[in-house]
Each structure stands twice: as structure tokens, then as C-alpha cells.
Amino acid sequence: MKITVLGCGALGQVWLTALARQGHDVQGWLRVPQPYCSVNVTDLQGEVSNHTFIANDPLFLARSDLLLVTLKAPQVSPAIKNLQSVLRADMPVLLLHNGMGTLEELRDLTQPLLRGITTHAAMHDGTVIRHVAAGITHIGPVSRDAAPLSHLADLLHQALPDVAWHDDIASACWRKLAVNCVINPLTVEHECLNGALRAWPEQIDTLCDELALLLTREGQHMDAETLRAIIYDVIDTTAANVSSMLQDIRTQRQTEIDYITGYLLRRARSQGITLPENSRLYDLVKRKESQYERQPI
Ligand code: KPL
Helix, strand or coil, X not given: CEEEXXXXXXXXXXXXXXXXXXXXXXXXXXXXXXXXXXXXXXXXXXXXXXXXXXXXXXXXXXXXXXXXXXXXXXXXXXXHHHHHHHCCCCCCEEEECCCCXXXXXXXXXXXXXXXXXXXXXXXXXXXXXXXXXXXXXXXXXXXXXXXXXXXXXXXXXXHCCCEEECCCHHHHHXXXXXXXXXXXXXXXXXXXXXXXXXXXXXXXXXXXXHHHHHHHHCCCCCCHHHHHHHHHHHHHHCCCCCCHHHHHHHCCCCCCHHHCHHHHHHHHHHHCCCCHHHHHHHHHHHHHHHCCCCCCC
């Protein structure tokens, strides 16, 4: 299959490598156009893959069978809108990012749209990308014309397991949003690894109570106790991780806060409820972002 990976950061490079290894014809698409992208990935077994893939070839993009978008949430809709005129009407577009809110921004996209979330973790280590944790990628349809595309889950699963198809991907997205609303800003506030968050159980309790209130209003019916169990499970399984938000703050990059806690607060406002602890953390992260010179993302 011909696949364009839009966004060649850590996760994008892991996908490019995995898809190419599986025999797919891949190209990368970079924000600053380049004819090639060099990929240097250390996999979970410590094996290093060095490849140079073609990049930013509009003809390749127009003929692609899938556009896999691994950009961070704030970059997603501007990048896709830029490319929209080149995309075939029937080319599936799969969004793989933290947070929510991009679907509303891409309301007018006519291509079949799929949404995914992943628990794979990869990070920059100097010039190398380290795939640090295996995980599960959940994907599912957003638009009606994407509903018959469940075979994509099998295809992606062959390249980078596990991949699971969900007809109702929104529930998985809300669950991941809740996890990110707790772990990401708290690791910024306490400047700590995910695992260290066990030291702040009262804060986690308060956040879970607020999240459960909103999720229920959104028809997700997740009680605070269940949420707490999910969040502690992620805290333990990712104990050695530096959360993506803390990495962004440390490297003075734009965080995904507007698509994580920011999205939550927008939904809460439209439901007529307030979430004080989430609001406080949102303000804290925005304040930290405003204290650095904004750099290119
Ligand atoms: O998704 C994550 C992130 O860092 O963005 C978690 C689940 C918190 C793992 O680090």
C-alpha cells in the first residue's frame, strides 16, 4: 500500500519504519518541505534502523491509499487544510494524536476520516528516536464513509501491533482524554515522572471527580472510581515516562493543553458546569507556555 505519514516526529518515524519494514511504499511529509527524510529509530529490542524515505512529493501524496497523521493536535487541522486540494476524495485520513477538538476543526473535510489514539511511546534521544514502550493503537471511523475501513486496523496491526478497530472510537478518545487531563498537567506542576504522581492522591481524586461529572454529561457514564483505577494503571505502566506535556515545557514547545484540558473546559462550559481544579491546571500550563519564547513547533 502507498502511505504518506504526515508529521515525522518520534511517533511518525516509528510508523514510517514499521510500515516500510512490512513492505509498504511510504513517504514522510514535513512541515518545512524537504525531498527526503532521514529516519533513525531504535526499536524495543534495541535494534537500530536507518532509512532515508522520500518526502513531500505531491504526486506520491495524491496516489496514497492512506494519510496517517502523527502531528501534535495544534498542528493537525492547519496541515491537513493545506494539503486538502491534493488529497483524493476517497483517501482515508487517520488522525493519531493526544487530545480532542481537531474533528470539530476538520468538520468540512470530505475525505473519509478516522480517529486513533495510541499508547506506544517514542522519544527523541539526541538524533535518534527511541521506541520506549509498546502499546495499543485504537482506531475507528469518524465519518460514515470511513465505517467500512476496518481492514486498515489489520494492515496497521501487521506493521506495529497492537491495533484494534472500534466502531465507537469516541469512548476510547474520552478515556484517553481523561488520562491526559490528569497525568500531563500534574507532571508539569510537580516537574516529575508519571510514576511519581502517586504522591498526590488528593489532587488525582479531585480531578477524577470533575472528569466523571463531565464524562457523564457527555453520555460516557464513567464513574470517578473507574476513572481513578484507569489513571493509576497508566501511572504505573508509564511510571518511567516523562509525559509529552512535560517534555514540551522543558523544550519550550507549544503543548497540547488546548486540546486536552482546554477541550474539557470548553465542553464543560457548554454543559454549564465548572471544573475548578482542571481550570487551575490549565492556567498553570498556559502561564508556563507564555513564559518562554515561542519556537517553531
Ligand atoms: O499520553 C501520555 C503522554 O505523555 O502524553 C501518557 C499516557 C501520559 C504517557 O506519558
